[in-house]
Amino acid sequence: MNKVILVARLVRDPEVRYSQGEKSTAIARFSVAVDRRFKRDGDADADFPNVVAFGKTAEFVEKYFKKGMRIGIVGRIQTGKYDDKDGKTIYTTDVVAEEVEFVESKGSGGNNSEPSKSNGDGFMNIPDGIEEELPFN
Secondary structure, eight states: OOOEEEEEEESSOOEEEEOSSSSOOEEEEEEEEEEOSSOOTTSOSEEOOEEEEEHHHHHHHHHHOOTTOEEEEEEEEEEEEEEOTTSOEEEEEEEEEEEEEEOSOTTTOSSOOSOOSBOSSSOBOOOTTOGGGOTTO
């Protein structure tokens, strides 16, 4: 099984090009920043996978997503290789987006300077003193 699910932030605006031929297809390429759950001293805080989307998915990404926005991606890993102009073999790894979706509301935007009300793990902080009201204590 080859399935990838990412919640990430776009590093830059998607680049969209169209294939040659009778039925040209939109091809969107973009990079995303995926926060790492745990950080070790000296390690990066995030990974930056390259993503490619085709057809209607590519057009959707081009129309609605910009640098800094959060995006949900469901897809697969695809590897490849090519020879550069010097004859050196270059190996690639991309996420091929099969589904994309909005992760944040329109009003929250990508460059929101207001602090988040979560504690960084995706869960909202629970105020002190309401333990009695929680159904799962």
